[in-house]
Amino acid sequence: MASLHSSITPKHRATIREVAEIAGVSISTVSRALTGHRGVGDQTRSRVVEIAKKVGYQPSGAARSLRTSRSLTIAMLAPDLENPGNQTEVRTAISVAAARGYSLMVFDYSAGSTGGFSVINRIRESDVDGVLLGAARLKVTRELLDLLESGIPVESVGESTTPHVEGTFIVDNATWFHYDKAACTHAARRLFSMGHRQVAYIDWRDQSLLGRTRFQAFQECAIAHGLPESSVTLLKAAKKEEAVGLVQHALANSPTPTAIISGNGVMTPYTLEGIHSAHARIPDDLSFIAFGDSPWHRAFQPSLSVIRRNIEGEAAGMVERLIARIEGREVPEPDIQPTEFIDRASIAPPPQTEPD
Amino acid sequence: MASLHSSITPKHRATIREVAEIAGVSISTVSRALTGHRGVGDQTRSRVVEIAKKVGYQPSGAARSLRTSRSLTIAMLAPDLENPGNQTEVRTAISVAAARGYSLMVFDYSAGSTGGFSVINRIRESDVDGVLLGAARLKVTRELLDLLESGIPVESVGESTTPHVEGTFIVDNATWFHYDKAACTHAARRLFSMGHRQVAYIDWRDQSLLGRTRFQAFQECAIAHGLPESSVTLLKAAKKEEAVGLVQHALANSPTPTAIISGNGVMTPYTLEGIHSAHARIPDDLSFIAFGDSPWHRAFQPSLSVIRRNIEGEAAGMVERLIARIEGREVPEPDIQPTEFIDRASIAPPPQTEPD
Structure with missing residues (x-):
């Protein structure tokens, strides 16, 4: 590969003074025009930009930063x-x-x-x-x-x-935690009122404060339904790939969960892989809820129920x-939207267990 | 919300000279130590870092940039x-x-x-x-x-x-284009030799050079199999969401494609949504190939065949x-890995059409 760049000689770097002289304006007007500051008319700005381009003037970010103490x-x-x-x-x-x-x-x-x-x-x-x-x-x-x-x-x-x-x-992030917990309670209530008695929650081994709060919301909801705290168990993964095996193991052992919640977006596809490889059908054998949403969650068959924040x-x-x-303007209050529980097609009542 | 930051008075900014004096080294040693340059022993470096921390010295990136002409x-x-x-x-x-x-x-x-x-x-x-x-x-x-x-x-x-x-x-990107084309030919050959005669390729309306090259590889392969160029049609979307309707329309009209290729990763979930909403089953009714790969492509049911580059x-x-x-070191040649066609579960022979 020919090294193109090393063979090119940089052009003469025109100074801001030259640009100002040609444009017939002050140096500070050139500076303001090129940095997008207010107080420069559109016509002046475009003329300065045009001249700066023509003469090859490149404002130095570092120099400007020292002058204006603003690096943009x-x-x-x-x-x-x-x-x-x-x-x-x-x-x-x-x-x-x-x-x-x-x-x-x-x-x-x-x-x-x-x-x-x-x-x-x-x-x-x-x-x-x-x-x-x-x-x-x-x-x-x-x-x-x-x-x-x-x-x-x-x-x-x-x-x-x-x-x-x-x-x-x-x-x-008190408000945000509050909303997340409300959405979890909403989702948990839906599962327990449908008859689910054993729910698995998958998350990282070193659960974040937010992860713990969400998990506890599910546990508290179980207790509110007169179920033991152990109705909601935590599957802990150190790596995302571990989700596959953890889910397989949980589905092969007793008490078998009838619903799985993927508490972490990174782990969701791996959790689904574990469910498929255990030959469990969603939602007939197993209900499924994921934290986070994307076009993939909607495109999945069946489409996945999610707990979604307005991240954008x-x-x-x-x-x-x-x-x-x-910029020293008035700072608006954060407008945190409530976290939503969106019930799509991946939740159903638990399968009937045959009497022994 | 209390504006916390505006109420805090910035600490005294110690100078590089103070750091150098306490450490008993030159100013340039302090600078080199703090910017990670070579030529400073590990012991000296950690002592300088320690002292700089203690006295609250913050090197100014802008000032350093003008000195060393390296901004990192x-x-x-x-x-x-x-x-x-x-x-x-x-x-x-x-x-x-x-x-x-x-x-x-x-x-x-x-x-x-x-x-x-x-x-x-x-x-x-x-x-x-x-x-x-x-x-x-x-x-x-x-x-x-x-x-x-x-x-x-x-x-x-x-x-x-x-x-x-x-x-x-x-x-x-000649090598990369070359590899991509080879993978497309591989995928196309697989479809045509299985008996597919009508393939739809979905991409942006303003197809990129790479998109056109890939599409043409499919068309050329059709011709090599003695099929008309029209065996591969282009579905053009202006927005990702349009993929849903484009796919529905293609599957409802004649000649109906028996295979769809999602030429753009952004559109893949929307293409799948279109397939589902048309009640076409993958791969029984319709074979599917996507450009790009992710844990979601593997987790999908059936798992999706993909054309994958080693982007990482x-x-x-x-x-x-x-x-x-x-840094003025020798620049290694780019080592572009071949693009792979990975055949998973989303490809099958086309459905048998009943005689009228």
């Missing part, structure tokens, strides 16, 4: 990019930020330390204008707390990001709030 | 983030870049212009060390050509990114090559 760049801490919900969040954030003239620097928080320097330190030295905390499941570290205390604008999906005690930290809406709100904070 | 940031032009394959590409790029100490700034190329300034101009003013072109389907613009000619290191998934004629531009491998290679170019 946002950092996003995105934990577990394998999770489809997190992918949706990042994708939405990129689009919404772009529409506002900001670039998004995405940090894979699960990747941890890099080159002796952690992801958070990389953010702190990046001159970003603000930080998005992309989901509730963040490792609580001293550095994260330092970041929150440093004064840089930070937003998370839910309510305020609140450092509580020295050295500890909670993303206080939450992510868009998070970006809008952060940019308002950065 | 890579820009990625990611077209169509709704496409699952592109999502995989971005996710892989973020992880691989992080492991090498680089941050990834992701630009949604489909978002187009922002604030009178295009995405590409945003990249050029961002002081990134290099640019990834995240897929073959990029709008060819004068600005893209300018970027390629500016001398900044650029890499794409396949072979060299080659500006051909003034004002036009081709991502020359390609994306990782792309990032490694770019960083080698940035």
Whole structure:
């Protein structure tokens, strides 16, 4: 392969002064025109852009950053990019930020330390204008707390990001947790009132706070129906692929669940694979509910009942709030939509067990 | 909601000189230690990092960028983030870049212009060390050509990114196209030799160069089997949701296809939805092949036959090559793996048509 790029000599870099002289405007007008700031007429802006293009002027982001202390760049801490919900969040954030003239620097928080320097330190030295905390499941570290205390604008999906005690930290998504729990209760009530008496809930081995809350909502609902807490059991996977075997094992052993809830979007297809390989039919032999939704959930046969959050809406709100904070405008309250339980075709009464 | 961040006073920002004095090393050693450069012993580095943390020293990325002309940031032009394959590409790029100490700034190329300034101009003013072109389907613009000619290191998934004629531009992924075509021929041969005579290929209305190449491979294979070119028809969708109706219409009209190929990962679940709503059973009534693979394709019942590229491998290679170019090391040749046709359970001979 010919190395094309190394053989090209970069063009002469025109200065901002040259652009200003040709356009017959001040240097600061050129700067404002090229950075998309207000206070420059459309006609002036397009003429400046045109001239800058013609003479090959490239504003230096670093130089501008030092001048204006605004980099038009946002950092996003995105934990577990394998999770489809997190992918949706990042994708939405990129689009919404772009529409506002900001670039998004995405940090894979699960990747941890890099080159002796952690992801958070990389953010702190990046001159970003603000930080998005992309989901509730963040490792609580001293550095994260330092970041929150440093004064840089930070937003998370839910309510305020609140450092509580020295050295500890909670993303206080109370409303969001509240809605999720309500949707779980809704789904659990549906299962138990249909006659299900043994339900399996599959999640990671190191369940998140949110995962535990959801699981407990199912257990509490069982108790409210006069059933023992053990009516809802937890299948714990360390890796997504383990879901296949865990489900197979649960379906081959007693007490056999008549309903399975996939508590994690990453594990849903593997859980389904386990159900198929155990030759259990949905919903005749086994009811199924998944957390998270996608066109695949709807296309599945039978279509899958889900517990769905409005991730796009939450992510868009998070970006809008952060940019308002950065630009010194009034920050709107988060508008968290209720989590929905959507009952499609994967739920039915449990199969009749024949008397011995 | 209490505005937490605005009420916190940023700490005193210690200078690099203070860190150097406490550590008893030179300022440049502190700088090298904190930016992960070589030539600093592990012991010195960890002591400097420790002291910098203690005194609250935050290196300024912008200032450093002007000093060292290295921002440790890579820009990625990611077209169509709704496409699952592109999502995989971005996710892989973020992880691989992080492991090498680089941050990834992701630009949604489909978002187009922002604030009178295009995405590409945003990249050029961002002081990134290099640019990834995240897929073959990029709008060819004068600005893209300018970027390629500016001398900044650029890499794409396949072979060299080659500006051909003034004002036009081709991502020359010859090897990749070659492999894709081979896999299509493999899949098509399988269908035609089983007895399929009418195949529908679903794609976007404005088919990409790659999409056309794949479609043509199916048509050429039909001709090689002594069938008319019209044996393979193109169903064109402007939006992903249109796939549902297009498939329903094709299955209700003559000549009715006995096999459908989903040429685009975004459309696959919608194509399946169309098949279900037309009450066609896979594979008894209709064979099905999708481009792209995921745990959902395997979990589907029946499991779906796919044409699969090694997107993770390609994306990782792309990032490694770019960083080698940035750091002045030898750039390895791209190692593009052959595209595979994976025959699962969604393909069968066409149903017998009863004589009138």
